[in-house]
Amino acid sequence: MKNINPIMFSKTCLNCQSELSNDTNYCPNCGARQLKGTLSTKEVFTELFDVILIWNKDFFLTFFHILISPQKVIIYYIKGGRNRYLNPLLYLLFCYFLYLLIASLLNKDLFFMSAMKGGVTGWNSVDETESLNLDSIIALNRYSKILYFLMLPIIAFLSSIFFRSSKLTFAEHLIINAYLLGQITLLGIIGFFLSYLPDKSIGLFVLFSISSIYMFFCQFQIFNNKALKSFLKSLGYIVFSIILISILYMLIAFFIAYLIK
Numbered sequence: 001m002k003n004i005n006p007i008m009f010s011k012t013c014l015n016c017q018s019e020l021s022n023d024t025n026y027c028p029n030c031g032a033r034q035l036k037g038t039l040s041t042k043e044v045f046t047e048l049f050d051v052i053l054i055w056n057k058d059f060f061l062t063f064f065h066i067l068i069s070p071q072k073v074i075i076y077y078i079k080g081g082r083n084r085y086l087n088p089l090l091y092l093l094f095c096y097f098l099y100l101l102i103a104s105l106l107n108k109d110l111f112f113m114s115a116m117k118g119g120v121t122g123w124n125s126v127d128e129t130e131s132l133n134l135d136s137i138i139a140l141n142r143y144s145k146i147l148y149f150l151m152l153p154i155i156a157f158l159s160s161i162f163f164r165s166s167k168l169t170f171a172e173h174l175i176i177n178a179y180l181l182g183q184i185t186l187l188g189i190i191g192f193f194l195s196y197l198p199d200k201s202i203g204l205f206v207l208f209s210i211s212s213i214y215m216f217f218c219q220f221q222i223f224n225n226k227a228l229k230s231f232l233k234s235l236g237y238i239v240f241s242i243i244l245i246s247i248l249y250m251l252i253a254f255f256i257a258y259l260i261k
Contacts, residue, residue, distance in 0.1 A: 059094055062086045066183050071221040074176050078168075088178035095182035096148060099189060106192050147249060152178060154248070155241045162237045163223045180218055184211050212238055 011020050018029035062085040065073045073085055086094065156173040168176075187210060194203030215238060220230040 058086045059091070062091055062179075063183070063186070066179055066218075069221070070179065070183075070218045074179060074222055077175060078172055088175045088182075092149075092152070092178045092182040092185075095185045096145075099185050102189050102192065147252070150248065151241075151245055152181060154244050155181065155237075158237055158240050158244070162233045162240075163219070163225075165225075166223050176222060180215065183218075184215070187211055187214065 012018060013020055013027040013030060016027060016030040018027055020027060062073065065085065077085060077088065085091075152174065156170060156177045159173045159177055160168070160170050163173075188207070190210065191203065191207045194207055197203045212234075216231055216234040219225075219234045219237070220227065223230065223233075225233065
């Protein structure tokens with residue numbers, strides 16, 4: 001920049017090193033708030049509320065648009081758009097921690113951990129074996145956050161197989177499935193309330209049906225297949241995803257059970 005007036009530009013932004021005028025409150029380059037004088041309690045809370053409002057706006061916009069028109073969100077991001085919606089991995093992380101928060105408030109186990117506990121209780125008739133297997137599931141629950149994110153590459157891989165005609169890269173399937181997994185995770189919150197039904201199998205069926213129908217709707221939009229073809233591909237994708245993820249979790253559970261014997 002030529003002929004800079006030293007009076008008008010007397011300081012620089014500490015975040016991006018851009019030159020600032022004395023009367024500016026926000027950096028014109030990076031948008032960071034500029035502190036005037038000493039830091040006050042008001043400034044601390046103002047920055048906090050600014051971040052919360054920005055994140056809430058981006059999160060709810062992303063959630064609403066993926067819910068009604070997932071194709072627009074995903075194509076926007078794949079083509080390079082970055083300012084309108086949350087990053088897919090950040091969105092997945094945000095959805096997961098919101099799910100954890102509600103689970104803790106309602107004192108509920110994670111959905112897949114509840115299913116595994118129910119399976120162990122139903123399959124075993126010997127108390128010692130049941131106790132050992134339940135112990136392994138409880139131990140597995142400690143690593144549930146890592147196991148949850150292991151689902152993403154598995155379902156992205158299956159997506160690239162079942163929808164290979166779309167000619168998308170594996171990275172693009174990761175983006176698609178990060179958004180969809182985040183959305184399905186939020187739908188999983190419904191399962192907490194369905195668990196209060198007298199017959200839990202009905203709640204499980206309802207939740208699975210809602211998630212499957214929504215997944216079909218999304219993949220029908222995103223991959224532009226005919227309805228029947230999209231339904232069959234989505235069904236294969238869902239079934240194989242459940243099988244592979246269940247096998248992975250059970251193998252890890254059996255390994256933990258072996259270690260704690």
